[in-house]
Every structure is written in structure tokens, then in C-alpha cells.
Amino acid sequence: MSRSGAQPARAAGLVAGALALLLAALIFGAAVGETRIPFDTVARTIANRLWAAGYAVDPIDAGIVWSYRLSRAVVASACGAALAVSGAVLQSLLRNPLADPYLLGISAGASSGAVAVAILGLGGGLLSLPLGALAGALLAFGLVSGLAVLAGRGPAAIILAGIAGSQLFNALTSFVVTKSATADEARSIMFWLLGNLSGVRWPDAGLAVPVALAGLAACVLHARALDAFAFGTASAAALGIPVRRVRAVLIGATALMTAVMVSIVGSIGFVGLVIPHAARLVVGVRHGALLPASALIGAVFMIAADVLSRVLIPGQVLPIGVMTALVGAPAFALILIHRPVVGGISAR
Amino acid sequence: MRLSAASLTWRAGGRAIVEDVSLEVRSGEFLALVGPNGSGKTTLIAMLAGLKRPHGGTVSLGDTPLSEMTRRAIARVLALVEQQAETGERLTARQAVELGRTPHRGALAPWSGRDEAIVREALDAVDMAPLAERIWHSLSGGERQRLHIARALAQEPRILILDEPTNHLDVEHQLGLLALVRRRGGTVLAALHDLNHAAMFADRVAVMQAGRLVALGTPAEVLTATLIASVFKVRASIETGSDRRPFIRYALPSLVAAGNPL
Numbered sequence: 125m126s127r128s129g130a131q132p133a134r135a136a137g138l139v140a141g142a143l144a145l146l147l148a149a150l151i152f153g154a155a156v157g158e159t160r161i162p163f164d165t166v167a168r169t170i171a172n173r174l175w176a177a178g179y180a181v182d183p184i185d186a187g188i189v190w191s192y193r194l195s196r197a198v199v200a201s202a203c204g205a206a207l208a209v210s211g212a213v214l215q216s217l218l219r220n221p222l223a224d225p226y227l228l229g230i231s232a233g234a235s236s237g238a239v240a241v242a243i244l245g246l247g248g249g250l251l252s253l254p255l256g257a258l259a260g261a262l263l264a265f266g267l268v269s270g271l272a273v274l275a276g277r278g279p280a281a282i283i284l285a286g287i288a289g290s291q292l293f294n295a296l297t298s299f300v301v302t303k304s305a306t307a308d309e310a311r312s313i314m315f316w317l318l319g320n321l322s323g324v325r326w327p328d329a330g331l332a333v334p335v336a337l338a339g340l341a342a343c344v345l346h347a348r349a350l351d352a353f354a355f356g357t358a359s360a361a362a363l364g365i366p367v368r369r370v371r372a373v374l375i376g377a378t379a380l381m382t383a384v385m386v387s388i389v390g391s392i393g394f395v396g397l398v399i400p401h402a403a404r405l406v407v408g409v410r411h412g413a414l415l416p417a418s419a420l421i422g423a424v425f426m427i428a429a430d431v432l433s434r435v436l437i438p439g440q441v442l443p444i445g446v447m448t449a450l451v452g453a454p455a456f457a458l459i460l461i462h463r464p465v466v467g468g469i470s471a472r
Numbered sequence: 473m474r475l476s477a478a479s480l481t482w483r484a485g486g487r488a489i490v491e492d493v494s495l496e497v498r499s500g501e502f503l504a505l506v507g508p509n510g511s512g513k514t515t516l517i518a519m520l521a522g523l524k525r526p527h528g529g530t531v532s533l534g535d536t537p538l539s540e541m542t543r544r545a546i547a548r549v550l551a552l553v554e555q556q557a558e559t560g561e562r563l564t565a566r567q568a569v570e571l572g573r574t575p576h577r578g579a580l581a582p583w584s585g586r587d588e589a590i591v592r593e594a595l596d597a598v599d600m601a602p603l604a605e606r607i608w609h610s611l612s613g614g615e616r617q618r619l620h621i622a623r624a625l626a627q628e629p630r631i632l633i634l635d636e637p638t639n640h641l642d643v644e645h646q647l648g649l650l651a652l653v654r655r656r657g658g659t660v661l662a663a664l665h666d667l668n669h670a671a672m673f674a675d676r677v678a679v680m681q682a683g684r685l686v687a688l689g690t691p692a693e694v695l696t697a698t699l700i701a702s703v704f705k706v707r708a709s710i711e712t713g714s715d716r717r718p719f720i721r722y723a724l725p726s727l728v729a730a731g732n733p734l
Contacts, residue, residue: 219560345579352574355557361523362554363627364547364575409561 142420146201153197153427154189157434161185170194191325199324200430200444201423202332203385204395206339208422209415210378211396212403213343216350216411217374218279224397225382228282228375229289231391233264234383235317236293239300243309253316254387261383264293269375278357282375319392319445321430328388339381340419346374347411354409392445394452395422401459425451473534473549473630473659474499475520481528482515489515491683492529497631497661502654504670504691505663507680508704513663514555514635516680520661521552521633533631547575551629553620555636559608566604568619569594572626594622597652599645613640621649625656634662638669667704671695671718679703692718 154166168179169189210225218227226232237260238253240246247256268289272282301310343350349370352360361367382396403418429447436442475497482490490512497503497520507513518524520531522538531538533549551572559568572594573587595601598618603611611619617640624632632653638646646666650673653660664670670677671691679687679694681703687694695718700708707723 216561221560348574348577348579352571354559354561354563354568354571356559358518358523358554359557361543362521362547362552363571364542364544366543404562409563410567 139416142416146420146423149424149427150194150197150201153200153431154193156431157188157193158438159188161189165189166194195326195329196321196324196430197427198329199332199388200321200426202329202336203389203392204399204422204424204426204429205419206332206336206381206385206422207392207396208399208403208418208425209336209340209343210382212400212411212414212418213350213374213378214396215400216353217371218283219353219356220279220283221401222397223283224393225378226290226391226393226396227286228379228382229264229268229286229293230261230379230382231386232290232293232297233267234258234261234386234391235297235313236260236300237263238316239297239305239313242313243300243305257390258383258387260293261386262379264289265379265383269379315443316390317445318443319390319448321389321433321444322441324388331384332388335381335384336419339377340415342377343374344412344415346370347415350374350411350415351409390443390445392426392448394445394448394456395426398452398456398459399425401456405459475550475631475659475661476532477516477520477529478532479529480516480519480526480531482512482519482524483527488683490519490526493680493683493685494529495678495685495688497659498676499659500657501675502660502662502673504674504677505661505680506665506667506670506677511680512683513680517552517633517635517661517663521550522546523552544575547627549629550631550633551624551627552633553624553635553637555639557620561608563608564604565600565606565608565611565615565619566591566595568608569600569604569622569626572623575627590628591626594625597625597656598622598649614642614645617641618645618649621653629658631659631661632656634660636663636665638664638666667695667700667720671720692716695720 151163151166151170155161155163165181165185166189168177168181169186171177172179172181172186173190207225211223214223214225214227215221234257237256237258240260241251241256242253251259268285269282271285271288275281275285301313305313349360349365352363352365357367385392399422400414400418403414403421406421407413407417426444426448429451430444432451433442433444433447436447477493477495480490480493481488493512493516505513505516515524519526522531522541522543525539533541533546538546569591570587573583573590577583577587592601595604598621600615600618600622603615608616608619617637621634621637624634634653637649637653641649646669650662650669653662654673662674664674674691676689677687677691677694678685679699686703687699692712695710697708697710700706700720708720709723711719711721713719
């Protein structure tokens with residue numbers, strides 16, 4: 125039912141506007157920090173790097189912009205987009221406005237994987253912490269979806285299985301941390317769990333960006349199928365949607381996107397829950413528009429949250445998960461209060 | 473197009489909900505499905521619409537078993553209106569009807585003028601065009617039900633399956649809706665609660681009792697005082713109108729409940 129495709133010129137304009145907004149956010153993210161770097165320096169550095177424009181730029185500024193801030197902003201945007209799209213897809217597919225990407229046990233599994241590598245030394249030094257997290261996330265998702273299949277089909281089964289899986293893996297993480305970790309290890313794990321973009325560099329972007337784009341593409345291709353879930357799975361099936369296949373593809377895509385993002389930056393809460401609701405207020409419920417809008421708002425929101433986390437307390441970087449929740453929770457409350465008519469969020 | 477079922481069985485919890493039902497919905501007829509609560513009507517309808525895979529038996533559309541068709545191919549021929557499907561999304565009335573075009577559109581095909589015209593026609597048919605831009609949650613149960621019908625019409629089905637479509641509707645819209653479905657032509661299978669609706673509108677009536685098909689025929693053949701007493705546990709007298717269709721007048725139920733079957 126996405127009719128926006130009917131006006132190609134308008135759609136092209138919207139896409140151009142969205143890309144411009146994203147680019148502006150990236151430049152902003154690269155310019156703002158402990159040392160403020162002028163926007164034109166940022167733009168020149170990017171031009172030098174992308175097409176060897178040959179502008180004269182202070183090499184220290186150029187290094188900060190290119191190697192630290194821009195890679196970080198790019199990863200933040202990919203993460204924000206992937207989490208927001210995953211949240212939007214899961215909320216529609218499971219018909220639950222509270223669904224978020226961590227519902228599938230992914231974040232809990234990632235933390236178990238991370239502590240298994242970092243504290244227990246699993247993998248004998250061959251596994252890095254992100255790889256351990258990715259393995260843990262995928263393992264947890266495998267267990268949760270297996271349990272959901274055994275428990276019967278339907279949205280409730282996967283939500284309940286996700287709760288069981290999350291509790292199990294969170295308990296495992298706590299167990300390992302309390303039993304084996306030193307105070308320093310526990311603190312660094314805690315920091316990682318709250319989301320951390322500090323160590324992020326271009327190779328991370330090289331993983332995050334293609335995964336986010338591929339995931340977004342897979343979800344957008346199923347936009348009309350997602351629309352058809354509005355009245356439930358039986359109704360979707362009656363409208364010709366192969367429900368089981370679509371559900372498997374979309375849940376798999378969101379799980380993979382989320383697992384990769386969590387393994388790079390830790391589990392950043394609230395983006396996947398809040399951004400889709402904000403996007404619905406702006407563009408409505410058709411997924412052809414909702415998914416790209418969620419991706420854009422998620423990307424820009426995450427860049428902004430990262431900038432805030434760096435500048436709010438001078439000399440100290442806050443975990444970005446703290447920022448997203450501090451900004452996201454009040455924003456969510458405002459959305460709840462100002463919703464014009466009872467709708468998706470209310471428990472009917 | 474013909475929709476046929478051969479010895480359909482569906483079990484749940486070791487109990488047969490539908491047992492060995494064979495039935496043919498003939499091309500162009502209006503077949504009413506009646507039966508008391510829990511007699512298996514909804515389960516039978518779900519199997520006939522291809523939503524539930526029967527534990528035994530087959531459903532065929534024309535000469536092709538449903539199990540050999542894709543969901544989309546089925547949805548282009550056959551539309552289903554469920555009981556009380558609800559949404560949590562902030563859809564408008566028109567958007568809910570536009571969903572009916574889903575099986576006819578590719579993943580990237582744009583919304584066409586033809587789609588638009590069909591949706592407008594469907595909204596007009598159920599008298600909902602003036603409310604097309606209203607949000608779903610601001611509509612009454614009856615208005616929502618009419619939109620479900622409109623969505624099924626927008627699917628341009630050759631076979632329309634309705635599960636108790638007149639629930640929630642006032643008398644005007646109950647009769648209006650059944651008249652519309654009848655007037656539209658095509659093949660119709662409707663589970664109906666009101667036996668007089670079945671008598672007024674159906675070409676044939678199928679009666680379910682405890683998961684089995686116990687009678688099938690024209691309203692005058694099937695809706696007799698004896699059958700109504702044995703299946704529905706209600707005493708009734710049957711009058712025949714000038715159109716030769718039966719009209720059922722119910723007696724006070726306490727007479728039967730007192731252990732005095734007729």
C-alpha cells in the first residue's frame with residue numbers, strides 16, 4: 125500500500141534531502157568534539173581523502189577528522205539506522221509496539237560472548253571481544269528462535285522465548301563477572317555493555333555500513349508484506365503473503381544486523397524502540413516510507429547522541445547507551461503524551 | 473470458480489474439530505454455512521481458505537489442490553473476511569482497504585490508477601467513502617467490519633469467504649451487506665449465525681454439527697423444524713414466503729430446555 129512510489133520526482137527529492145541531512149550530520153559529528161574543528165576543514169579533509177582534492181589542511185586536524193571522528197560518526201549512523209530499522213520491522217511483524225531488536229536475546233548473548241572471551245579467555249586469544257560478542261549474539265538468537273519454534277508459532281512464542289533467552293544469558297554474564305572478573309575487568313565490561321564508540325575505526329565502518337545497507341534493502345523489499353501484517357498473520361496470509369518465509373527472512377535480517385552492531389559498539393538501548401515510533405509520527409505507517417525514515421532518523425539521532433556523549437562532560441566520554449536512554453526516554457514520554465489519537469502504542 | 477473439499481479433518485488436542493467433511497462450493501452460488509457455536513465452522517473456513525493445512529483430506533480450487541498453489545496465487549482468486557481482525561497501527565480507513573490490492577502488486581510496482589479506482593469502488597460499495605480518511609481506531613465496530621468487506625472486494629476475488637460477516641452490524645447494514653455480496657455475483661461462502669439470513673440470501677445451506685456436515689441443500693430443504701430442533705436445540709416453526717424461501721419463527725427456548733424436545 126505504499127503509494128509514495130507513484131510520484132518518482134517527489135521520491136527522488138526526498139531521497140536527496142535525506143542524504144543531504146545524513147551528510148550534514150556526519151560533518152557535524154566530525155567537527156564537534158573536545159577540540160572544535162571548523163566545518164570547512166572537515167569538508168576539505170573529506171574531499172582530500174575521497175578524490176585527492178589537494179586542499180591544504182593541518183595534518184593533525186585532518187588526522188582527527190578522518191581517523192577518529194568521521195569513522196566514529198559513520199559507524200554511529202550505520203548502527204542507529206540498523207537498530208531503528210530492526211525495531212520498526214519487529215514491532216510490525218510481532219504486532220507489539222514494545223518490541224525492540226534486543227527482544228531476541230541478542231544483546232544478552234553478545235554480553236555473554238564478550239565476557240567469555242574477555243574474562244574466561246575463551247578462544248585462547250584468537251577471538252577478539254567483538255568476535256566473541258558476535259558469536260554469543262548469534263548463539264543466543266539460535267537458541268531463542270529454536271525455542272520459539274518448539275513453543276509454537278505466532279508472535280507471543282518468540283517474545284516469550286526471547287525473555288527466557290535474555291534472562292539466561294544475562295545470568296550467565298553476571299555469573300562469570302562476579303565469579304572471575306577483577307574490578308577493572310568488571311568495569312570495562314560494564315562500560316562496553318552500555319555501548320561504546322571510542323575504539324571504533326574505519327575497518328569497523330567497513331563492516332557496519334554494508335551490513336546496515338544490506339539489512340535495510342532486505343527489509344524495504346518486504347515493505348508491502350510488512351504492511352499486510354497490520355491485521356495479523358491470518359490476514360496477511362489471506363492477502364497472499366507467505367507468512368512463514370517472510371517472517372524467517374525478516375527476523376533473520378534484523379537479528380544479523382543487530383548482532384553485528386552489538387558486536388562493534390555494545391548494546392545501545394532505546395534507539396530500536398523509540399525511533400520507529402517517532403518515524404511513524406512523521407511519515408505514517410506504510411513501511412515503504414517508514415523503514416527509510418526510521419533508518420535516517422536513527423542514523424542522525426545516534427550521531428547526535430555520540431556528539432553529546434563526548435562534549436557533555438569535558439574530558440570524559442559517557443557511554444552512548446546512557447545518552448540514548450537519557451534523551452530517548454523523555455522523548456518517548458512526550459510522544460506518548462502527545463499522540464493525537466489512541467493508536468499503536470496503547471494496549472487495546 | 474469451484475472450491476471443493478474432500479474428507480477434510482482437523483484435530484486439536486486429540487479431539488476432531490472438523491471430521492471428514494466433503495463439500496463443494498459451486499461456481500457462482502451463495503453457500504451459507506450454519507451451525508451452533510463450536511461446530512467447526514471457523515476451522516472449516518480456515519482450511520477452505522488455505523490458512524490451515526488440513527490434517528486429512530484436500531481442498532481444491534478448480535482442479536488444483538490448494539497445497540500446490542502459492543499463497544499469492546490463492547489470494548488473487550479467493551478473499552477471506554475473518555471475524556474481528558484488529559490492528560494496532562494508525563491506519564486510515566482507505567489504507568486498510570488498499571491492503572486488498574497486495575496480491576495483485578509486485579514488490580516494486582507503483583500504485584496504479586486502476587488500483588485507485590478499485591479501492592474507491594470498494595469503499596463506495598460498503599458505504600464508507602465519506603469516512604475514507606478517518607483513523608481506524610476512531611471507527612465503530614460496524615464501520616470496521618464494512619472496511620474488512622471492502623478490503624476483500626478490493627482483492628477482486630472470484631470466491632469470497634466470509635466468517636460471520638454481519639457480527640457488529642446494525643440491521644440495515646446486515647441486510648445491505650448480504651444483499652451487496654449477493655448482487656455482486658461470484659462464488660460466496662459465508663458462515664452465518666442468523667438462520668433467517670441464510671434462508672433469505674443463500675442458494676444452498678450447509679449445516680455443521682460437532683465437526684461434521686449434517687445437511688446440505690436449498691434453504692427450504694435444509695431449514696426444517698426437525699433439523700433446527702436437533703442441531704440448534706431450539707423449537708421453531710417454519711413459514712414459507714411468497715418467494716418460496718423459508719422464514720423461521722423461534723419458540724421460547726425454555727420449552728426445549730425443560731427436556732421436552734418438540
